[in-house]
Amino acid sequence: MCGLLAWQGPARAVDRTVGADVPKPTASGAPWTDHEVAALGANLDLTLMGAAALHGAHVGVEAVDARDGHVLYARGEDAAFPPASTLKLLVGSVALEKLGPEFRFTTDALADGEVAGGVLQGTLVLRAGGDPFLRAADFDDLAAQLAAQGVHAIRDGVAFDLGRYEPPGYGRGWAWDDAPYAFQPVVGALAFEENVLHLTVTPGTLAGAPATITSAPIDALAAPNDPCTFSAAPSVVTAAATDVAGAKDTLDLERTPLGCTRVVGSIALDAKPEALDVAVPFPTTYAALALREALRRHEITVGMGSSDAQAVPLERAAPASASVLWSHRSEPLGEIVADMWMPSDNLVAEMLARELGVGAPPAQGTLARGIATETAWLRGLGVDTGAIALADASGLSPYDRITPHDLVAILEHDWDGPQHDLVLDDLPIAGVRGTLASMDDDDVKGRVFAKTGTLTHVSTLAGYAATRQHGTVIFALMIDDAVADGDALRDVRVRFLSQLVQS
Amino acid sequence: MRRGRYRDGVITVNRIARHACAVLAAASLCAAPALAVDRSLGADVPKPQPAGAPWTDAQVAALHTDVDAMLREAAFLRGAHVGIYAIDARDGHVLYARNADDAFQPASTFKTLVGSAALRKLGPQWRMHTALTTTAPVENGRLEGALVLRGGGDPLLRASDLDAAAAAVAAAGIRSIDGPLLIDDSRFDQQRYGDGWSVDDLPYYYAPVVSGMMLEDDVVHLHVAPGPAVGARAQLAWEPSAGADERPPAGCPAAANGAHLVDEVVTGAADAKDTVDLRRAPCGVIRLSGTIPLGAKPDAIDAAVPSPERYVEDVLGAALGAHGVTLSAAAASAFPSLYGAATTTVPWPGANERVLWSHDSEPLSDILADMWFPSDNLIAETLLKQIAADDAGAPGTDAHGIAWELGWLGSLGIDTGAISIDDGSGLSAYDRVTPRDLVTILTADWNGPNRDVVLDDLPLAGVRGTLRRSFIGMPAEKHVFGKTGSISHVATLVGYAATHTHGTVIFAFQVDDFVGSRTALNDLRGRVISRFVVQ
Numbered sequence A: 001m002c003g004l005l006a007w008q009g010p011a012r013a014v015d016r017t018v019g020a021d022v023p024k025p026t027a028s029g030a031p032w033t034d035h036e037v038a039a040l041g042a043n044l045d046l047t048l049m050g051a052a053a054l055h056g057a058h059v060g061v062e063a064v065d066a067r068d069g070h071v072l073y074a075r076g077e078d079a080a081f082p083p084a085s086t087l088k089l090l091v092g093s094v095a096l097e098k099l100g101p102e103f104r105f106t107t108d109a110l111a112d113g114e115v116a117g118g119v120l121q122g123t124l125v126l127r128a129g130g131d132p133f134l135r136a137a138d139f140d141d142l143a144a145q146l147a148a149q150g151v152h153a154i155r156d157g158v159a160f161d162l163g164r165y166e167p168p169g170y171g172r173g174w175a176w177d178d179a180p181y182a183f184q185p186v187v188g189a190l191a192f193e194e195n196v197l198h199l200t201v202t203p204g205t206l207a208g209a210p211a212t213i214t215s216a217p218i219d220a221l222a223a224p225n226d227p228c229t230f231s232a233a234p235s236v237v238t239a240a241a242t243d244v245a246g247a248k249d250t251l252d253l254e255r256t257p258l259g260c261t262r263v264v265g266s267i268a269l270d271a272k273p274e275a276l277d278v279a280v281p282f283p284t285t286y287a288a289l290a291l292r293e294a295l296r297r298h299e300i301t302v303g304m305g306s307s308d309a310q311a312v313p314l315e316r317a318a319p320a321s322a323s324v325l326w327s328h329r330s331e332p333l334g335e336i337v338a339d340m341w342m343p344s345d346n347l348v349a350e351m352l353a354r355e356l357g358v359g360a361p362p363a364q365g366t367l368a369r370g371i372a373t374e375t376a377w378l379r380g381l382g383v384d385t386g387a388i389a390l391a392d393a394s395g396l397s398p399y400d401r402i403t404p405h406d407l408v409a410i411l412e413h414d415w416d417g418p419q420h421d422l423v424l425d426d427l428p429i430a431g432v433r434g435t436l437a438s439m440d441d442d443d444v445k446g447r448v449f450a451k452t453g454t455l456t457h458v459s460t461l462a463g464y465a466a467t468r469q470h471g472t473v474i475f476a477l478m479i480d481d482a483v484a485d486g487d488a489l490r491d492v493r494v495r496f497l498s499q500l501v502q503s
Numbered sequence B: 001m002r003r004g005r006y007r008d009g010v011i012t013v014n015r016i017a018r019h020a021c022a023v024l025a026a027a028s029l030c031a032a033p034a035l036a037v038d039r040s041l042g043a044d045v046p047k048p049q050p051a052g053a054p055w056t057d058a059q060v061a062a063l064h065t066d067v068d069a070m071l072r073e074a075a076f077l078r079g080a081h082v083g084i085y086a087i088d089a090r091d092g093h094v095l096y097a098r099n100a101d102d103a104f105q106p107a108s109t110f111k112t113l114v115g116s117a118a119l120r121k122l123g124p125q126w127r128m129h130t131a132l133t134t135t136a137p138v139e140n141g142r143l144e145g146a147l148v149l150r151g152g153g154d155p156l157l158r159a160s161d162l163d164a165a166a167a168a169v170a171a172a173g174i175r176s177i178d179g180p181l182l183i184d185d186s187r188f189d190q191q192r193y194g195d196g197w198s199v200d201d202l203p204y205y206y207a208p209v210v211s212g213m214m215l216e217d218d219v220v221h222l223h224v225a226p227g228p229a230v231g232a233r234a235q236l237a238w239e240p241s242a243g244a245d246e247r248p249p250a251g252c253p254a255a256a257n258g259a260h261l262v263d264e265v266v267t268g269a270a271d272a273k274d275t276v277d278l279r280r281a282p283c284g285v286i287r288l289s290g291t292i293p294l295g296a297k298p299d300a301i302d303a304a305v306p307s308p309e310r311y312v313e314d315v316l317g318a319a320l321g322a323h324g325v326t327l328s329a330a331a332a333s334a335f336p337s338l339y340g341a342a343t344t345t346v347p348w349p350g351a352n353e354r355v356l357w358s359h360d361s362e363p364l365s366d367i368l369a370d371m372w373f374p375s376d377n378l379i380a381e382t383l384l385k386q387i388a389a390d391d392a393g394a395p396g397t398d399a400h401g402i403a404w405e406l407g408w409l410g411s412l413g414i415d416t417g418a419i420s421i422d423d424g425s426g427l428s429a430y431d432r433v434t435p436r437d438l439v440t441i442l443t444a445d446w447n448g449p450n451r452d453v454v455l456d457d458l459p460l461a462g463v464r465g466t467l468r469r470s471f472i473g474m475p476a477e478k479h480v481f482g483k484t485g486s487i488s489h490v491a492t493l494v495g496y497a498a499t500h501t502h503g504t505v506i507f508a509f510q511v512d513d514f515v516g517s518r519t520a521l522n523d524l525r526g527r528v529i530s531r532f533v534v535q
Helices: A034-049 A084-098 A136-148 A283-297 A333-341 A346-356 A367-380 A404-416 A420-426 A486-502 B057-073 B107-122 B159-171 B308-322 B364-372 B377-392 B398-411 B435-447 B451-457 B518-533
Strands: A058-065 A071-075 A106-116 A119-127 A158-161 A196-202 A212-216 A236-238 A241-243 A252-255 A261-264 A266-268 A274-279 A323-329 A448-455 A458-466 A472-480 B081-088 B094-098 B129-134 B147-150 B181-184 B219-225 B235-239 B261-268 B277-280 B286-293 B299-304 B354-360 B480-487 B490-498 B504-512
Touching: A034 A058, A034 A071, A034 A486, A058 A404, A084 A333, A084 A346, A084 A367, A084 A404, A084 A420, A084 A448, A084 A458, A106 A136, A119 A283, A136 A283, A136 A323, A158 A283, A212 A236, A333 A346, A333 A420, A346 A367, A367 A404, A404 A420, A404 A458, A404 A472, A448 A486, A458 A486, A472 A486, B057 B094, B057 B518, B081 B435, B107 B364, B107 B377, B107 B398, B107 B435, B107 B451, B107 B480, B107 B490, B129 B159, B159 B308, B159 B354, B181 B308, B219 B261, B219 B286, B235 B261, B286 B299, B364 B377, B364 B451, B377 B398, B398 B435, B435 B451, B435 B490, B435 B504, B480 B518, B490 B518, B504 B518
Parallel strands: A119 A158, A236 A261, A241 A266, B147 B181, B261 B286
Antiparallel strands: A058 A071, A058 A472, A106 A119, A106 A323, A196 A212, A196 A274, A252 A261, A448 A458, A458 A472, B081 B094, B081 B504, B129 B147, B129 B354, B219 B235, B219 B299, B277 B286, B480 B490, B490 B504
16 A cells, blocks of 8 residues: 555664674683783783874773682773763663663654544654664554554644653764764654664766765755755755766765755765765654655645644644554663664663653653763762763763773673673674674684774773683773874774783 | 764863943943953063073972972872973973873863964964955945955954944945945855864854854854843843844744844842853854843853854944945845855955955954963964965865964974874864973974064963963962963963073973862962972
């Protein structure tokens, strides 16, 4: 009955079957002798002190024996560093403990009005429940179920109840020039397609011709000469060209002050179509447009109501009396944490922090309350919380500060706690999966389960290393003020891990 | 812009500048930050001198022991990263070094770089030039064409200057203008902010838009006074005055007034907390919200305007009207939105172009005080683009300005591969430079032809600029000519310290990753620098 197929979304980046056969770090192994600890220290000193890539950089390390917390190596372990994405270890660990691995987010579609004769005499309200992975396919499912229930018209259109969390916004200190990129989405209770629009850029038929761009799950392409006046709906202007065959790909995104996105740069004539995700400035409007399209695909007439596509859509609380027409549950938190840690997903981290801040109704989930929950949890671990700074949950903020010792304390807590296996299942593995997949050097491949962090001048890594002889080492390596290029820093990380693993 | 680059951005000092205004109606009493610079302050304080006894090894060793002890005992530093480098100005002899080659976020001490580079490239007598011109004929008091305002990239242009421009138009016998009114901002490129500036800073005065056509530091001066009773709407006034906007910009709230402001401030109880704050609505309108206590003195708040070009157009239009010059309907705004930048540039000079009014800024030697005393980010960003425009022609770009700076620093012997320059002001969280590099820049100024200009233009401990309340009652008071820096977790200070017997010490004192008390840190800095001074 659908004229158009619903867009099914990109293949999920996280495949949890990858690495299932990799042996997990264990506690068994010979104890460390004083001599072995001294030798490791000498090797790590050489690695960290001698690296040209670390010239001028600020370095902090702590490495402990997982069995007893015995310190194997420490340098600047109590100095505060921007953690970058290693900060996601905190929100993930706290969420697993406070909410439990079986916790799921629920999204409901409610009828604010009577359904009579197949017509909803009012508004369809989608109550966002903090699910970070609501997809176009879910909207299609919603529309199909409504159609199956005999609904063929919604008189007053669609609206969204975002009241579970504080209003949509950014983390403190996020940069204006990162606004168009998928890694810096707007954060709120509603996350449709992770609040990004999916573009496909295809070279034109000859060098010099404009590139061709399509967008999904909704059409958001504006004319190339569009003046880009204010619009809440996503709007993409193509300013990208086709370069000669073999030329370097220079495609990039720019955000105009009014919220349009310009695709600039060039793509080679012989290049394969390239996928680019664009963070949308107004996720609620984006979701409203997609939901209306899904409903229309299922031949449900949607009245204009007050959520006209070109206006800021109505965001309002669903009345308690509204009946639930459709309900969707997310995958369990145990898997959502993998979705966060493996690719280092900022949106999931920020949403989980807000979920941690949800209090007894009507207390909204706010970042401030989530951070308060995190801080109290850290205090329980013995962390000196007066010496750290938490400004967001993803680590994207330049205002975050935490010490190597604190990160190790979080990892030790997870190692000794009931979520031990789950945490190991959810982390990237060197040479195998997640952000460490490309670290396939023989020495470390399959032996390091860790979270990475990368910001301009910042490179961090914290996790578990399975040593050859001594069981597991829990470590945090934090580098700031590194002006060297990323490849050189990567080499330092590999050498550091090799030294641990070879022990 | 670099694709997919994960990066930081910043600043938390004074989220809003609040100056108490004595009289709301007399808005001119509420000075903009840049006007607060009084160069006569400190004119009687002796400048640091090269003359003095050489340091003995024993004196340097004792200094080391004492400074090390001060830092060791400063428990509040906790996990902070500290870098210090101090040399004898005469010969570069190192007096103290700690992490001197580590890269640090310079924060606003970075403004010593762009100021020194501008002195080197442009010279102390360099001025910025703004002109109001036309190529159209005047018939019976009617200008039959466009009026062109040629922006010179001058951040110090005031509403009073535009008033003088309007007076000049009237004095030329012009009573009406067919239009349009063209704003030429082509002196600079269209990069509006430094790389990595934080989104949450953009509504505030310290993160203004940089443009080839600027006015009043690209802020509108707001004055919020409590209403007559609790619950009453607060009273809002602003300057400079702008013409009533006949056409509400697309997507903007209908309540927006001529200055594109939405006022939602209410009067609270007399003992309520002042929570007046501002943000920018998506369409560009400035929204004021919060509570002001009943009977409180008015808040003076400078709000960054989203489009300085549009702002200039509004204010010049109002000034023309005040001088009896009418703009035809066709001369109405060229900007469809409050974020508008001029999209067309007018060739210079146009055929038969006549200058109706022109304005030269004060010379660079004075502009540097305007930048360094209050730590003005807009002037710093402007100078970066001016260096570029001077070197390679308009439009001046950040990238070219940075390249010029890197070339100059390389000539001073600095390893430019080990530093990172991402803006002119130090507001970018990507900027990195070492304590030794900053001392090298200050040393170049000390040894160069502009030593007195630099010393006259820097804040002075206990006397002027951002150091006016620092080190009072300590030996360092009136003995430190320096530049401060302050962003979240970062506190920096560089400068010249006049010692009692050994001439001048050039120093950099950089702290990053700091989460403790700023009062305690400022006290520590005062004690450390005083230890140099008393020698």
